[in-house]
Amino acid sequence: MDSVSTPAVVVLCVLLYVGVLPALVAVHELGHAAVALAVTDGSVGIVLGTEADREWTVGRLTIGVSALSGWVGFYRAAGEMTLRQRTLCSFTGPLTSLSVCLVALVTLRSVDVSPVSELLVTGVALGAGWQFVVTAVPVRYPDWWSSAYAGRPSDGYRTVRSLRKLLGS
Helix, strand or coil: CCCHHHHHHHHHHHHHHHHHHHHHHHHHHHHEEEEHHHCCCCCCEECCCCCCCEEEEEEEEEEEEEECCCEEEEEEECCCCHHHHHHHHHHHHHHHHHHHHHHHHHHHHCCCCCCCHHHHHHHHHHHHHHHHHHHCCCCCCCCCCCCCCCCCEEEHHHHHHHHHHCCCC
């Protein structure tokens, strides 16, 4: 890889934090929302950050955003869902993150990109991969993890809990 200047690396780091991380969270939450919209008649919402400063509504989907939301995001679905639908809805966020990671990795392997683009796509791959792991592993997030998630179940935890109910164990 050719060398990338220090100012370019600094700009890329800021771009990753301010733009790419929230975009990865948005895509993850939209993964949940897509299933909820498909299987319910109710409203569905995603929030990037802990509380929305701005909101946009398109049909039954409401998207709320707070400034510098970072890695924090949530979805909610108002309609009734069966246990199978809830299970699918729980795991589609991590599955979407994994898909983004794999697409970024394939892009790095198969497309000749500039050094700056390579760093950016690598950041997307690492961010989406980390997001997949952190949300797919079945845990209750500890207090030190993030005040926004402290004590909450991960998507993987909710998926495993639903699968156990479905399988009767």
